Amino acid sequence: MFRRDTTAEACFRLDVRTWLEANLPPALRNRTTRPLPDELMPWYHALSRKGWIAPHWSQKYGGMGATLNEQIIMTEELGRIGAPHLPVQGLNHIGPILMEFANEAQKARHLPPILAGTVIWAQGYSEPGAGSDLASLTTRAVLEGDHFVVNGQKIWTTWGHHSDWMFALVRTDPQAQPRQAGISFLLIDLHSPGIRIRPIKTIAGDDEFSEVFFDDVRVPAENLVGKLHDGWRIANALLGHERLATSNPQFSLMALERIKIMARASGIMADPAFQDRLAAISINVTALAALFSHAVELTNEQRSPGPESSIIKIFGSELLQDLNVLLVEAAGGLATVDRPIETEFGEVDVATPFLQARRVTIYGGSSEIQRNVVARRVLNLPN
Amino acid sequence: MELHLTSEQMLLRDSATKFVAAAGAKVARGFRDGVQSFAPSRLREAGELGWLGILVPESAGGLGLGLTELALVLEQAGRGLVCEPIGLAAISSAALAQGPNPHPMLEQAMSGTALVVPALQESGYGGNPFQPRARLTTQGGASRVTGKKLFVCADGAEGFLVSASSANGPVICYVARNAPGTTLSALQTVDGRKLSTLTLTDAPADIIPPNASSKNAVEALHNLALVALSAELLGVMEKAQETTFDYLRIRKQFGKLIGSFQALQHKSVDIYIRTEATRSLVFQIAANNTPYRIDPALAAAVKAKASDDALVVTQACIQLHGGIGFTDEHEIGLYLKRAMMLSSLHGNAAAQRREYVALAGLTE
Numbered sequence: 019m020f021r022r023d024t025t026a027e028a029c030f031r032l033d034v035r036t037w038l039e040a041n042l043p044p045a046l047r048n049r050t051t052r053p054l055p056d057e058l059m060p061w062y063h064a065l066s067r068k069g070w071i072a073p074h075w076s077q078k079y080g081g082m083g084a085t086l087n088e089q090i091i092m093t094e095e096l097g098r099i100g101a102p103h104l105p106v107q108g109l110n111h112i113g114p115i116l117m118e119f120a121n122e123a124q125k126a127r128h129l130p131p132i133l134a135g136t137v138i139w140a141q142g143y144s145e146p147g148a149g150s151d152l153a154s155l156t157t158r159a160v161l162e163g164d165h166f167v168v169n170g171q172k173i174w175t176t177w178g179h180h181s182d183w184m185f186a187l188v189r190t191d192p193q194a195q196p197r198q199a200g201i202s203f204l205l206i207d208l209h210s211p212g213i214r215i216r217p218i219k220t221i222a223g224d225d226e227f228s229e230v231f232f233d234d235v236r237v238p239a240e241n242l243v244g245k246l247h248d249g250w251r252i253a254n255a256l257l258g259h260e261r262l263a264t265s266n267p268q269f270s271l272m273a274l275e276r277i278k279i280m281a282r283a284s285g286i287m288a289d290p291a292f293q294d295r296l297a298a299i300s301i302n303v304t305a306l307a308a309l310f311s312h313a314v315e316l317t318n319e320q321r322s323p324g325p326e327s328s329i330i331k332i333f334g335s336e337l338l339q340d341l342n343v344l345l346v347e348a349a350g351g352l353a354t355v356d357r358p359i360e361t362e363f364g365e366v367d368v369a370t371p372f373l374q375a376r377r378v379t380i381y382g383g384s385s386e387i388q389r390n391v392v393a394r395r396v397l398n399l400p401n
Numbered sequence: 402m403e404l405h406l407t408s409e410q411m412l413l414r415d416s417a418t419k420f421v422a423a424a425g426a427k428v429a430r431g432f433r434d435g436v437q438s439f440a441p442s443r444l445r446e447a448g449e450l451g452w453l454g455i456l457v458p459e460s461a462g463g464l465g466l467g468l469t470e471l472a473l474v475l476e477q478a479g480r481g482l483v484c485e486p487i488g489l490a491a492i493s494s495a496a497l498a499q500g501p502n503p504h505p506m507l508e509q510a511m512s513g514t515a516l517v518v519p520a521l522q523e524s525g526y527g528g529n530p531f532q533p534r535a536r537l538t539t540q541g542g543a544s545r546v547t548g549k550k551l552f553v554c555a556d557g558a559e560g561f562l563v564s565a566s567s568a569n570g571p572v573i574c575y576v577a578r579n580a581p582g583t584t585l586s587a588l589q590t591v592d593g594r595k596l597s598t599l600t601l602t603d604a605p606a607d608i609i610p611p612n613a614s615s616k617n618a619v620e621a622l623h624n625l626a627l628v629a630l631s632a633e634l635l636g637v638m639e640k641a642q643e644t645t646f647d648y649l650r651i652r653k654q655f656g657k658l659i660g661s662f663q664a665l666q667h668k669s670v671d672i673y674i675r676t677e678a679t680r681s682l683v684f685q686i687a688a689n690n691t692p693y694r695i696d697p698a699l700a701a702a703v704k705a706k707a708s709d710d711a712l713v714v715t716q717a718c719i720q721l722h723g724g725i726g727f728t729d730e731h732e733i734g735l736y737l738k739r740a741m742m743l744s745s746l747h748g749n750a751a752a753q754r755r756e757y758v759a760l761a762g763l764t765e
């Protein structure tokens with residue numbers, strides 16, 4: 019965004035743009051809810067065949083091994099064309115974690131299907147009684163011979179009912195103090211007997227998440243990642259990746275485009291008061307892009323931004339909400355309409371992205387929890 | 402977040418930190434309402450360190466460095482509430498050096514023995530900086546300029562880089578302080594220093610030819626000023642918030658350190674996020690633009706953001722201090738005042754946003 023492409027980068031951008039224009043089905047563009055697997059996964063597979071599904075994975079693991087600038091160019095081009103949200107639990111969450119913490123057999127078994135899009139992953143952290151206070155989780159895993167037996171419940175599991183596997187935090191030592199020391203990181207085949215999954219409808223009207231019940235589910239001991247009782251450390255490393263990935267400015271850039279279309283269509287674009295707010299928010303989108311490339315730079319240098327990734331999560335998620343508030347304002351009375359609005363500049367959905375945006379300050383650690391983390395661990399304020 | 406710097410850049414930052422260690426709130430306070438707004442010997446010291454020629458090509462005797470290095474020095478200057486106009490002097494030297502033959506004032510400007518400052522602003526609200534109302538006319542090879550420039554940091558200056566419109570479009574010209582047709586009237590500023598109105602009536606002027614990469618010299622110098630001010634604002638907010646977080650770690654109320662109150666922790670994080678966002682923006686723009694051709698939309702964006710954030714941050718810092726923060730005696734107020742100064746110069750946040758709408762093509 020604030021870079022000028024080198025000649026090679028400009029070529030790459032043109033390649034990406036041309037290929038996306040030719041291959042992303044128009045029906046999948048500018049969607050405000052995630053399409054269902056039947057519609058979405060063929061697009062995942064197409065990206066995978068092209069070799070572009072995992073720009074940030076190293077070539078050693080079958081990824082693209084793209085440079086930082088290439089990753090940012092891809093993000094910008096995906097945003098520009100309005101590409102749909104892919105299921106990212108595999109690509110952005112468990113994938114990088116397996117690379118860091120798993121044994122060779124686990125990597126060999128689980129990484130290729132993520133790239134190919136033949137296995138969909140779910141994240142099993144939250145429980146009815148353990149949200150922000152995740153360390154209080156109670157889903158129990160007891161080692162019996164060469165199997166764990168799992169009992170309990172997970173909730174708010176994104177795409178749980180479409181998923182094949184779950185990476186879960188389970189309690190393996192109920193007596194441990196601190197509580198964090200009794201948690202393990204387990205890979206669970208969701209097609210195993212004893213698992214029941216119920217979709218939950220969201221405020222935006224889609225079945226984006228679900229609850230997952232475990233009733234004497236037998237999980238092979240070889241599916242433990244890392245050491246027994248050492249899952250908390252792994253879970254936290256994972257959250258760093260998640261925060262960074264969900265703060266990708268692509269989503270804000272898409273929202274900004276939506277506002278511009280709506281504002282031209284409604285006529286509010288001519289209002290200097292509106293222009294001022296649009297300028298302010300668009301400058302903040304530029305700032306998010308700067309924060310994001312700064313953090314990606316550090317990550318690429320193997321100097322993880324650590325707890326400071328929380329800053330980007332807060333800034334990016336709250337900005338996305340502000341953008342959607344401005345979208346509603348731009349739409350005026352049309353904001354009441356519960357379906358995409360036809361305008362002379364294109365179709366814009368207003369209510370759905372506005373409602374969808376409410377979740378981004380809740381998942382991946384709420385804004386309040388992130389602020390607690392930054393206050394203590396970055397600013398070193400007292401307890 | 403930590404910056405991604407080369408070892409040379411780290412050395413430069415370290416030397417700026419050392420320079421600033423001898424500045425700070427106490428020293429800045431000493432210049433309030435004084436005869437002089439800064440110490441000429443310190444300006445020369447900055448010149449000896451090479452900073453005033455930091456952007457000047459090596460062939461013209463400068464360091465030939467880029468915007469990142471300029472920003473690193475000015476960030477420290479902001480932290481130390483440095484009163485010597487290092488940023489203005491450095492960008493003026495860059496402007497004096499930009500033509501095929503450097504202007505004769507360059508050497509003195511770079512060494513800090515003569516202060517040259519930009520005189521670009523014509524209205525409090527920003528006006529249109531790219532189309533100055535000041536007029537430059539040329540007759541028989543001699544140029545003269547007529548116009549009025551506001552908020553010029555003229556204290557101790559030997560000359561000015563004035564923006565004007567000419568038959569060939571916008572130009573930057575050098576006008577000596579003691580040139581005929583030049584009058585100055587000073588205004589006291591909120592932080593106890595002076596800014597002047599410069600009135601020019603047929604004042605003799607030397608046209609400074611633009612750098613080959615620039616669209617024109619006016620745009621180049623204006624955008625450079627915006628980035629320089631933003632870097633300095635960044636330093637101001639950094640130091641103000643650090644001072645404040647230190648206070649939250651020692652002040653007790655209700656038998657507890659006030660920094661343990663969640664309401665104050667969250668407010669602290671909010672200002673920290675603003676500072677971090679401004680820092681990333683300043684340094685990403687610095688890394689991706691060359692001094693004589695900064696993307697004008699990004700220059701407006703960073704000045705808008707830094708101006709807004711510096712005011713929000715320094716005001717919050719006063720609130721987090723309680724009553725002591727409202728006293729003249731406490732240093733935290735000096736940061737608010739410096740933020741008011743720097744954020745207002747060359748177009749405040751609102752003026753920058755207005756420019757940004759057009760520059761970024763937002764309504765198209």
Ligand SMILES: Cc1cc2nc3c(=O)[nH]c(=O)nc-3n(C[C@H](O)[C@H](O)[C@H](O)COP(=O)(O)OP(=O)(O)OC[C@H]3O[C@@H](n4cnc5c(N)ncnc54)[C@H](O)[C@@H]3O)c2cc1C
Binds near residue numbers: 175176380390
């Ligand atoms: C769309 C969506 C998708 C999700 N997907 C997944 C998923 O795939 N897998 C998964 O495991 N989880 C998922 N989650 C769950 C998410 O991680 C939790 O919702 C989140 O951690 C908050 O927990 P909670 O819902 O129990 O809220 P609570 O923890 O009960 O929080 C309620 C309110 O209290 C605030 N609060 C709590 N504690 C504090 C405190 N100490 N200080 C200040 N304020 C506090 C919170 O910020 C919040 O505002 C998803 C959630 C959403 C909305």
